Amino acid sequence: MRKELLFAFAAFFFMSLHAIAGNFAEEQNQPNVLVITTYEKDVTGDKAKDEITLWGKPYEPGALFYKEIWAEIQTADGKKFRIDYEGGYEPQVVFPDLNHDGVKDLLQSSATGGSGGLYNYSLYTLAGDKKTDIGMPPALSIDAHFENDYKGVITFSDMNESFTVDLGDRKEDYERLGIFQDGKLNEPTEMMVIPYAMFEPVKIKGKEGKGLRGVQRISGAYQADAVGNVYSYWYYENDQWNLTDMKWEEL
Incomplete structure (x- = not known):
């Protein structure tokens, strides 16, 4: 009886793992998540190009507004980072060195879509394989x-x-x-x-x-x-x- 119970519990455990793995794979490959664009830039300062993929999840299939936007960075030495951004239209990333440490930063922007022509912005650095939010300038008084x-x-x-x-x-x-x-x-x-x-x-x-x-x-x-x-x-x-x-x- 004990062996039968152990077998039943083991079978249930492995079936649960399989279901969890299946759900995770489904989330990673859901049709409403899109690669917006990819970049190859050295953003860690090791003189080797890293791969930056900008992802977006539209509000609904075919919509131009992305309710979720994020960047996945795979460095040349195999490390992985993720940066989450605010939703918006026409997201993009540019790579100026704005903190003047000799390493390209990630300046992301996306249009809010409002009548004022406003944009969301975010500025990060991955220098030395460390993700740091530099932040944007404060509001004027x-x-x-x-x-x-x-x-x-x-x-x-x-x-x-x-x-x-x-x-x-x-x-x-x-x-x-x-x-x-x-x-x-x-x-x-x-x-x-x-x-x-x-x-x-x-x-x-x-x-x-x-x-x-x-x-x-x-x-x-x-x-x-x-x-x-x-x-x-x-x-x-x-x-x-x-x-x-x-x-x-x-x-």
């Missing part, structure tokens, strides 16, 4: 508000600068929305500071290597009511992002 006579005042505390914008050509819209009455503010009203729309690697004046240029939009009463763009320039040094310059462009 911006105050933007309306003032009497259809004016907008934008103050950039990080650079101790302020700009006044004449919005008189929009007065009919602002009067209709109840923001102004005959040029006088009905109540204190903030303008819209949109999050970073995008980042791009650029040369930073007076610095070795590249940094990032961030682009933000300031809007008036609603997102499509664009007032101007803020261009901020960042350089990674002493384990943090440092703001080196900022430019305001009125639209």
